[in-house]
Amino acid sequence: MIARTAPGPARRSKRVLPGFGLTMGMVLTYLGVIVLLPVVALVLKGADIGPARFWAIVTAPRTLAALRLTLLAAGIATLVNTLYGLLMAWVLVRYEFPGKRFLDAMVDIPFALPTAVAGLSLSALFAASGWYGAILEPMGIQVVYTIWGVAAAMSFTSIPFVIRTVQPVLEDLDPQFEQAAVTLGAHPFTIFRRVILPAIAPALLVGVTLSFARSLGEFGAVVFIAGNLPMKTEIASLLAVIRLEEYDYNGAAVIALTLLAIALVLLGASNLLQARALRYKGKQA
Template sequence: MGVTLSYLGVIVLLPVIALVLKGAEIGPARFWAITTAPRTLAALQLTLLAATMATIFNALYGLLMAWVLVRYEFPGKRILDALVDIPFALPTAVAGLALSALFAANGWYGAILEPMGLPVVFTIWGVAIAMSFTSIPFVIRAVQPVLEDLDPQYEQAARTLGAGRFTIFARVIFPAILPAFLVGVTLSFARSLGEFGAVVFIAGNLPMKTEIASLLAVIRLEEYDYNGAAVIALVLLLIALLLLVVSNLLQARALRYKGKTA
């Protein structure tokens, strides 16, 4: 216990406390001025919007992928299951380069999308795709083990009572996996907020257009504007903490509901 808490304090809590103290030194007026600067607001808005887009896609596709991996048997299933973890193992910079090559005007996907008037590179769509690629395993790996452990007798009982497939999923299966699903979605959104390597290559990093908040923080560091970098990082940290609190409240509510209906 002592080793675990010491590790947690040195690796996680200490940097967070240092960041909070650095932000507190700036003062409320200066903090607000940096946060509400047009370039900062544009970067935060782009980051939040792209992360939301990526998380919505991850929630839908991740749930579908987890369902397929658990409920169906097909050739190559183990290979597909292993491929899910590639974004965890692949350096994000490599992912960004690969996505940029695919969605560029002369890439495999870009050659199809560009003539249709659907550019991806240097747009918010490219940012969202990069965020989705790096964060989708969180949803799949959170839901998959819960689906595997779900007792089939509840589904069989609902089926004998005349419930259809959609009703069984909505009233029996989804409430059971909802806490794990919320965990995966929350982690996916938080991962998207902090994504850097995969985004910088495909976004183009155009100020006020495709510049994400984490990149702006790095730019402020390169400009020796440590206060500006600290404020941007602290805002992202506060958003992530708020999201985790809301997620925990929703999970607790879902577990209470599950206990009442069990």
Template sequence: MTVSAPLASNVPVRAKRVLPGFGLTMGVTLSYLGIIVLLPVIALVLKGAEIGPQRFMQIITAPRTLAALQLTLLAATIATIFNALYGLLMAWVLVRYEFPGKRLLDALMDVPFALPTAVAGLALTALFAANGWYGALLTPLGINVVYTIWGVALAMSFTSIPFVVRTVQPILEDMDPQYEEAAITLGATRWTIFRRVVLPAILPAWLVGITLSFARSLGEFGAVVFIAGNLPMKTEIASLLAVIRLEEYDYNGAAAIALVLLVIALVLLAASGLLQARAQRYQGKSA
């Protein structure tokens, strides 16, 4: 006696999701993103829209506001240039060389992430003041760091240097050494190997780190206010001026300054996203 096979059911069978509870976790994540991130940003944009174009331009073109924005952008640029070079060098050392204390040095790269920025600002001020360890050596040479743009750039660089190191380091670790070995067999010099083989591979990640470093420097507050001295028209950064406007109950002025910084940050984040997508495409082609 033969048993006929059961007829195939036309009822569609749902594929099991890889992540259990995906709908719940995604809902919680989006809710958190909306409440903590999107709503404050939307509120800031709406507050800026209430000011009106004419009043908005009057606020951001005021001499004190322009001086604060110019100082912030210039100091962030100086800090980012330093971070781009030093961060690349540090990532190279951590990946390509073995030496005593390497793990400790690697761990120290994350200290700016863990250390409160106010503590970092106090420490830098104590070190570079005229009677500090570094300041006592620099001041007789006519080099002043505290209460100058160099102090602002120093504080920004300290808090944002890990972005460059941590974006370049894993790319260097994953690089296949056979390309460099092939270049050596062809008689290429070390500089040629770096310029023609290594740099194209790490360039997208390096640019991402530079972009994130610049964005972080623009928004730095705690580490800067102690070492800058907050002198109007001289060492006053934009974020501090926004706080001062709040203390003066000038909410329109604070919103306008914050909106300018927000626009710059969003542009930088968009550029960082494009660079990350390019880096992922490069890694996919290289795999």
């Protein structure tokens, strides 16, 4: 009698794209030349300055004021983008109405529009003689040359990140979970908080982080509406440009490296939280 051996584990078929080595090499070369080398050069330039000089530049009153304004305005813009971006994505996914495709296309305008044009447009709108400014100024609300103008410009250029990251997740969300919650007697807000929000939380977190990082580095849309007053409405990226114009390459490198470090920390924290959320979601499934 011949004993039958248990079948071994099935071997996975290798799925290799044609030309994988060449395409991967081109991708890595592009990332290395366009992304990695400039970042490494900036880090090396900052390392040559020395810790004492680096700390002196970062803690200078003008630098601290610019960083404080940039972070605060980016935080305000991100908060607005989180609420409005989620609402906009919800409307585009859950409702049908005339002009929906046009509205969906309008979301990408900040990506295509030059930031300088956006800054000029916002300055004209919020000026005392502009459409918005003529209404806000008599009420004592000034936007141009204030932090609110900076936040408005940052919000305009970074809002698509939240919408475009949340929108596809909402489209793929299975409506059966919401229907089951309705049959159990859950209220609409409870359904959103307990069913929908946990499902879209990782994508929303990514969009919010990208929006904040984009706001930190915004330049063209801000310089026209901010007024660029030192210690008041001067953003960090503009201060770095000013240091370059003054041939203070060390000062420009330190400011740029500080913004880069903040952005990298945010992206790292976002990826970590997203991984934990996905891991928790997998355990709950």
